[in-house]
Amino acid sequence: MVLNIYQKKRNFNKTPEPKGKIKVKGLKKAIFVVQEHWASHHHFDFRLEIDGVLKSWAIPKNLPQKPREKRLAVQVEDHPLEYGSFEGKIPEGQYGAGKVKIWDKGEVTFKRLEKNLLEFKLEGEKLSGNFTLLKPEKFEEKNWLLIRNL
Ligand code: MN
Numbered sequence: 597m598v599l600n601i602y603q604k605k606r607n608f609n610k611t612p613e614p615k616g617k618i619k620v621k622g623l624k625k626a627i628f629v630v631q632e633h634w635a636s637h638h639h640f641d642f643r644l645e646i647d648g649v650l651k652s653w654a655i656p657k658n659l660p661q662k663p664r665e666k667r668l669a670v671q672v673e674d675h676p677l678e679y680g681s682f683e684g685k686i687p688e689g690q691y692g693a694g695k696v697k698i699w700d701k702g703e704v705t706f707k708r709l710e711k712n713l714l715e716f717k718l719e720g721e722k723l724s725g726n727f728t729l730l731k732p733e734k735f736e737e738k739n740w741l742l743i744r745n746l
Contacts, residue, residue, distance in 0.1 A: 628704040629680040635694040644704055649674040660744035669742040
């Protein structure tokens with residue numbers, strides 16, 4: 597996403613320089629899934645297919661469904677793509693023990709895919725519309741915000 601700096605410095609209505617297209621690897625449709633997880637603390641796991649894995653965030657409260665709502669999203673380890681269809685009970689004594697149920701799933705189309713800023717459209721049954729996931733500089737490592745855009 598090196599072109600962002602180039603583009604931010606220029607007003608392409610006024611300069612004849614080329615704007616350049618931002619090529620996003622994940623511009624093709626990919627999958628997203630939200631799993632409800634009754635672990636020691638009930639939470640939702642929000643997962644996006646990026647570069648062949650499910651990038652994952654744990655959302656302690658619930659999902660932002662109304663415009664402008666935002667939720668803390670704590671990044672966790674990448675999960676395999678196959679995890680997107682997992683439902684079941686993780687046994688006692690195992691990591692994340694408790695019931696897992698798919699809460700929503702569908703397609704994601706990325707508009708922006710940067711290190712600390714993702715913008716995308718979700719087409720699921722419960723989540724549908726434009727969202728932003730960003731990591732504010734002031735936040736602790738792993739802590740992101742998931743925002744439902746207007
Ligand atoms: Mn979980």
